[in-house]
Amino acid sequence: MADTFPALLEARLRDALAKVVGDTPLPPDFAASVGPAQNAQFGDYQANAAMVLAKTLKANPRQIAAGIVEHFDAAGLCESPTIDGPGFVNFRLAADTLAARVRAMLADPEKLGVAPAAEPKTVVVDFSAPNVAKPMHVGHIRSTILGDCLARIARFLGHRVITDNHIGDWGTQFGMILWGWKHLLDEAALEKDPVGELLRLYREVNARQKEDEALRETCKAELVKLQNGDPENLAIWEKCVALSKRGLQRIYDLLDVRFDHWLGESYYNDRLAPLVEDLLARGIAEVSDGAVCVFFREIEALDGKPAIVRKSDGGFLYATTDLATIDHRVEEWGADAIWYVVGAPQQLHFDQIFAAAARRGITAELAFIPFGSILGKDKKMLRTRSGDTVQLADVLAEAVERARAIIEEKNPELDEAEKAEIARVIGIGSVKYAELSQYRMTDYVFDWDTMLSLKGNTAPYLINAYVRTRAIFRKLGGEFAGAETIALTEDAEKALALKLAQFAEAVPSVLNDFRPNALAAYLYELANTYHGFYEKCPILRAEGAARDTRLALCELTGRVLKKGLDLLGIATAERM
């Protein structure tokens, strides 16, 4: 696939600069970079090289810019560059260049012009990771949706991606569950709603043990029995895990999220003791107050903050499990990179884990991808009216229900099955998009009206833009049949063509800093640009080359929107 426009412009800019500077060495960190223009009035792209180099070359930036323009080879790419302001060099792409790119994208329905990653890697994405037998609440939504999206994009860019749901299936919560199972279990309820009954047990025992010291101890004893292989507790545990997984799978199905593996904490049980022994033997860990710790005295930020890998009572912690998990992913799967999509409060934990892994000789790139909290309209952590944490399943159900009500109002003539399908697409898509359209670190306010709105940067808006592209072809009475000629004459056509070509810039940029919202912002701009085009340029009423061109732009917009939304994990509908 062809290079992106900035890459093409940069190559020619380098050639021009070489002629301008002659033998003068450029600063070592200098890169002749070309970025999108801030404002369409200046052009499509701009370069700041002249201003950056003014000092080194001891010359007026506008003079350098003039030299660049003089030597710049624009043939077959853009118009002759212009100089504006203190020394910006502005580029405007030729209409033919844009038309050729549109044609190339139409011929590439799978990748739509996006180039594969230069160095494909094996990437393990660790996300979602709910606790078994504890409610999957909205906090998990960010990890699940972000992680799934990053995995989709990495895969699309040609990386070998392995998704692993590292579920908490061996935590201390099982002490409570076991006691609850033995004393409070309602068999009939378990039959009818297994996950709900497990949740009830957890909540009930958790509430009781907060007041009851003796119960706390009893639960702990149940946990120890489980960890020592007590057959009865082991059998109950297995049943709980199986039931929970079934409940979780239903949510993942609804979200269209898939995992290659579900290797939870329990999978690593046998590896923890040898791991700790190894750490001790190699002098990486030491015993302190009866616990086995890894100290990081040479890292200022971590000095005095050891990672504890074995408690003084002999038990292991999640730091131990996480280290064993890294080993497995590197040794068995050949991971070059592991991405952890986990809430921001765990920053310290991952700093410790990564430092400990480095000391053990792990060279895989370990990335902590943190995110902020979801807040209620009161700006506090999202809770139900009764004060419980909000469950993900309830959120999704309500989203679909609300979407359904809107469809009923706007488009009552659709048949039942289609209404239900559209409600699912819009409802789930809205929840996902609300998450992905925002910078992941901001604590964001969960608001139904905003995320389901048809205006603004929302899933319904984008899906509607897609629907409009499809409506054209429905009206036409057939699918897009290719374009004889593509001739961009109107500004609105050129603007749309340029925006479409920039899909190739937007998708890879997501992985720069793990920002799906960069892709969301792009899609919103694309939808906006399409609407502008749609208003100004009649499509079916046009004739000849104009009609061909516009149908092609319409088709390509639909494809890019659909693919872009798919990369976010969001489905589209043909009608809404």
Add this chain to the structure above:
RNA sequence: GCGCCCGUAGCUCAGCUGGAUAGAGCAACGGACUUCUAAUCCGUAGGUCGUGCGUUCGAGUCGCACCGGGCGUGCCA
């Protein structure tokens, strides 16, 4: 105490490696439906980018200090 994160329009949020006059949506006001789905569009109005120094030709963006909020900080995950 120390560490991390956040602070941008009345509200909800964008603003990638520092670049031109800081952008959207909601709410407010004014326009465009014999339609290619008006669920879309166009326009008006709205700002000491928490504060202050500093680096720079140029700072919402980088550095330092402070203010305000959130979260972490040795045996939960």
